[in-house]
Amino acid sequence: MTLTELKIGTRGSQLALYQANWVKERIEQTSPHLRVTLVKIKTTGDKIQDAPLAKIGGKGLFVKEIEEALLAQKVDLAVHSIKDVPTAFPKGLHLSVITKREDPRDAFISKEGLSLKDLPQGASVGTSSLRRQAQLLHFRSDLRLIPLRGNLDTRLKKLKTWNLDGIVLAYAGLKRLGLDESMTEILPTDISLPAIGQGALGIETRVGDEEVEEKIRFLNDPESSIAVTAERAFLKRLEGGCQVPIAAYARIVHATLHLDGLVGTVDGSTLIRHHIEGPSELAESLGIQLAEILLKQGAKEILDEMYQQSNV
DSSP: OOOOEEEEEEOOSHHHHHHHHHHHHHHHHHOTTSEEEEEEOOOHHHHOOSSOGGGTTOTTTTTHHHHHHHHTTSOSEEEEEGGGSOSSOOTTEEEEEEOOOOOOOEEEEETTSOOGGGSOTTOEEEESOHHHHHHHHHHOTTOEEEEOOSOHHHHHHHHHHTTOSEEEEEHHHHHHTTOGGGOSEEOOTTTOOOOTTTTOEEEEEETTOHHHHHHHGGGOOHHHHHHHHHHHHHHHHHTOOTTSOEEEEEEEETTEEEEEEEEEOTTSSOEEEEEEEEEGGGHHHHHHHHHHHHIIIIIHHHHHHHHHHHTO
16 A cells, blocks of 8 residues: 555644654655645643753653654654654664754853853853753853753743843754854853754654655665764663763764763763764764763762662
């Protein structure tokens, strides 16, 4: 039976819909006979807006309900921001495509147009991420970090309504929504190493659904896929989630994979960071190798303590 319709599962936020529509339009361009529709699904992460992600269990908060719809065959594929996707998948599902990655770095938006280093002593900065919090406090221990949840538009409004001096967001989201002009600066990776997979989209499908995978295979970007594979292998070995400040950034330069990884304490007093490089075809093993190095350098103690606290 020839495939005539594709249903894409997506969250309902402005950014998620932009990303799902981007995928929809490209499928329609290559398969004009296909009817492609979006199915908006509200996830646990969307429903709970008044608590930090680390407090409500982090892993899978923005994908669980979409994966349930996939398994129930209510949708044929799901479009996710890779940084929201846990490293383990429910039985019967897998990540079949990673699209070309947008710039994965963090962006700083200042109310007064000041750079992060030029903010006044004790300035208040909003962020939704322990990863960002740890690195910002390591860079400037005087900053007052304010938990900031909500979609991108909401967080931009809170910059003014909460009287914050600045906020930190993913540059990729700002660029995709045409809001990058509001940005004061892109933070260099030596100040803020990105989240695992930040800037890349992942398409999740049912294992063995060849008809669907055939229609979306062209969207896979080999270089982005290799980089994200290395970062996710690093995260998986550390058994990390939103409860711990973990960051990684992989990129390919002349067929060599360069990978930076970081584990830190929430207060920023300790950041354990390391860089390795090797052949890009060894992406997964390089990610694991980097995690092992960090664990031996003290990351294990930080992780054990953090997980112990989160289970109390």
